[in-house]
Amino acid sequence: MASPDPSVTDRVRALVAAHRGDRGALLPILHRIQAEFGYVDSDVVPVLATELNISRADVHGVVTFYTDFRAEPAGRTVVKLCRAEACQSVGAEQLVAYAERTLGVKVGQTTPDGSVTLEQVFCLGNCALGPAGQIDERVHGRLTPARLDALVTKAVDA
Template sequence: MAVDSPDTSVKDRVRALVAAHRGDRGALLPILHRIQEEFGWVDQEIVPVLAAELNLSRADVHGVITFYSDFRSEPAGRTTIKLCRAEACQSVGAEQVVSHAEQVLGIKVGQTTSDGSVTLEQVFCLGNCALGPAAQVNGRVLGRVDAKRLDAILVTETVSS
């Protein structure tokens, strides 16, 4: 999606997604998920289109997008790393892994490297508690991730992306 203004084809696609869910109760969330799946992020420029199509205020649409951490308001890096920060993972060193990742990548959780190679995110449970600290790399859940394993993941994933 264009940052300046979504082109007509993007607007048309968004309208088609709205039409597919128009009769659904609470349609905004499934529509936003579909937009994120299709485009990789939810461009703020389509907020007025969604608001108009769903008869909602722009503030309502924006509020939902910013409330849920699953929605991105800018494109993600080629590699997305989600580090679990739930209690089970914290108890086995997750915070050290997060600190290491931030230091190595030169970014904070929730940011993307300047070259667009890696987006670092936090989650609060990947359901892999017995193998913590857990991470999810491009949708693949991994266990027992320490600083050394994270370094290996970064090398493998950023080279192959």
């Protein structure tokens, strides 16, 4: 396993120091790492384990358990499609299948050109307007394949 860049290691240590006395510090630290770097690189796992005096397995377990954490950078545009029951009842599964076909990736993957990452979520709080999705930070309701295409194209071209 390669060692992370020294500047990354220093930044991770600084984030740990900012939360050192906090109970349950790992989650807020991981959120800050992802916010700053865009993902939680596997190379920072041993640094976090050492700094927090926990096992690498504990850190890895948290990173892989929570779907909000990424192990690699996301695409320039992130498309999250809701798969909760209310959205399922109005066509979410068909919309996910359509998105996978048109983007050429499965949920959890990024297009080869790095333009779009397709993700799933299990409720955006937009249940009355399903199927719902989130493109970058904006929630959209009543998505159809055509509307999804238009919104993704607009986001990618922005």
